[in-house]
Amino acid sequence: xxxxxxxxxxxxxxxxxxxxxxxxxxxxxxxxxxxxxxxxxxxxxxxxxxxxxxxxxxxxxxxxxxxxxxxxxxxxxxxxxxxxxxxxxxxxxxxxxxxxxxxxxxxxxxxxxxxxxxxxxxxxxxxxxxxxxxxxxxxxxxxxxxxxxxxxxxxxxxxxxxxxxxxxxxxxxxxxxxxxxxxxxxxxxxxxxxxxxxxxxxxxxxxxxxxxxxxxxxxxxxxxxxxxxxxxxxxxxxxxxxxxxxxxxxxxxxxxxxxxxxxxxxx
Numbered sequence: 668x669x670x671x672x673x674x675x676x677x678x679x680x681x682x683x684x685x686x687x688x689x690x691x692x693x694x695x696x697x698x699x700x701x702x703x704x705x706x707x708x709x710x711x712x713x714x715x716x717x718x719x720x721x722x723x724x725x726x727x728x729x730x731x732x733x734x735x736x737x738x739x740x741x742x743x744x745x746x747x748x749x750x751x752x753x754x755x756x757x758x759x760x761x762x763x764x765x766x767x768x769x770x771x772x773x774x775x776x777x778x779x780x781x782x783x784x785x786x787x788x789x790x791x792x793x794x795x796x797x798x799x800x801x802x803x804x805x806x807x808x809x810x811x812x813x814x815x816x817x818x819x820x821x822x823x824x825x826x827x828x829x830x831x832x833x834x835x836x837x838x839x840x841x842x843x844x845x846x847x848x849x850x851x852x853x854x855x856x857x858x859x860x861x862x863x864x865x866x867x868x869x870x871x872x873x874x875x876x877x878x879x880x881x882x883x884x885x886x887x888x889x890x891x892x893x894x895x896x897x898x899x900x901x902x903x904x905x906x907x908x909x910x911x912x913x914x915x916x917x918x919x920x921x922x923x924x925x926x927x928x929x930x931x932x933x934x
Contacts, residue, residue: 671706671743672702672703672706674743674744675699675702675703675706675743675744675745675746676689676692676693676699677744678744678745678746678764679692679696679698679699679746680692682746682748682766683746683748697730697731697732697733697747697749697750697751698731698733698746698747698748698749698750698753698767699747700727700730700731701727701731701733701735701747701750701753702735702741702745702747704723704724704726704727704731704735705724705727705735705737705739705741707723708720708721708723708724708727708735708737709737709738709739709741711723711737712737712738717737720737721737723737724736724737731750732750732751732752732753733747733750733751733752733753733754734753734754734755735753735755736755736756736757736759738757738758739755739756739757739758739759739760739761739773739784740759740760740761741755741760741761742761742762742763742764742765742789743763743764744763744764745761745763745764745765745766745767746765746766746767747766747767747768748766748767748768748769749768749769749795750767750769751769751770752769752770752771753767753769753770753771753772754771754772754773754774755773755784756773756774756775756783756784757775757783757784758775758781758782758783758784758802759773759784759785759786759787760784760785760786760787761773761786761787761791762786762787762788762789762790762791762807763789763790764789764790765787765789765790765791765792765793766791766792766793767793768793768794768795768796768797768813769795769796770795770796770797771793771794771795771796771797771798771799772797772798772799772800773785773787773799774798774799774800775800775801775802776800776801776818777801782802783801783802784801784802785799785800785801785802785803785804785805785817786802786803786804786805787799787805787809788804788805788806788807788808788809788823789807789808790807790808791805791806791807791808791809791810791811792809792810792811793811794810794811794812794813794814794815795813795814796813796814797811797812797813797814797815797816797817798815798816798817799811799817800816800817800818801818803817803818803819803820803821804820804821805817805820805821806820806821806822806823806824806825807823807824808823808824809821809822809823809824809825809826809827810825810826810827811826811827811832812826812827812828812829814830815827815828815829815830815832816829816830816831816832817831817832818831818832819831819832821834822834
């Protein structure tokens with residue numbers, strides 16, 4: 668048990684750049700305190716001293732804000748960062764080298780006895796506020812985004828975001844370049860966010876860009892075909908989105924806006 672505690676403390680320096688020294692970690696990290704208390708309570712639970720184990724777990728919750736049932740199974744080098752509001756249920760299992768942030772719940776969805784809490788593989792990272800519910804399995808090296816609600820198994824090395832949790836699929840380089848080209852063409856910045864982000868709203872925006880890209884390619888093909896048949900070439904240049912914003916100080920645009928408001932009122 669003491670060797671495990673040493674590893675639990677040592678892993679903090681590998682995952683938290685704010686950790687300065689051993690004394691700092693031992694005295695100011697509630698996640699480390701909770702794991703140490705858990706190791707003792709789990710040992711006593713295994714020896715049949717269940718009331719004492721539950722009492723120690725309750726005291727640990729008072730001091731750390733982290734609730735870990737002494738019957739839960741937690742592997743080596745598990746780090747709970749910040750920790751406030753973390754709840755780990757009775758039949759939950761956590762593999763080696765996992766990291767949990769504040770507000771995480773490994774909870775159950777049934778009152779029936781038996782396995783009712785999730786199992787995390789090794790090197791799983793669970794973001795702040797995430798809820799993993801039921802007797803599901805989260806594979807090795809998986810990432811659970813902040814505030815995600817996961818109720819289904821997660822394959823290894825996948826990222827899950829949203830409510831309910833959805834697996835994020837990475838975009839290949841060719842598709843990413845096409846999207847960037849289209850965004851630049853129409854003067855669109857996608858709010859300054861990156862393509863690799865896990866924001867579902869951003870994914871929807873880039874889906875729209877894919878649709879616009881497909882339309883642009885079809886129109887370009889039609890333009891070439893019309894020109895080949897002797898027709899006039901179609902101008903494929905699009906105005907910048909910034910140019911589409913109405914300026915109230917512009918008399919012509921103001922008159923246009925006034926006509927539009929008047930039409931709506933009459934309708």
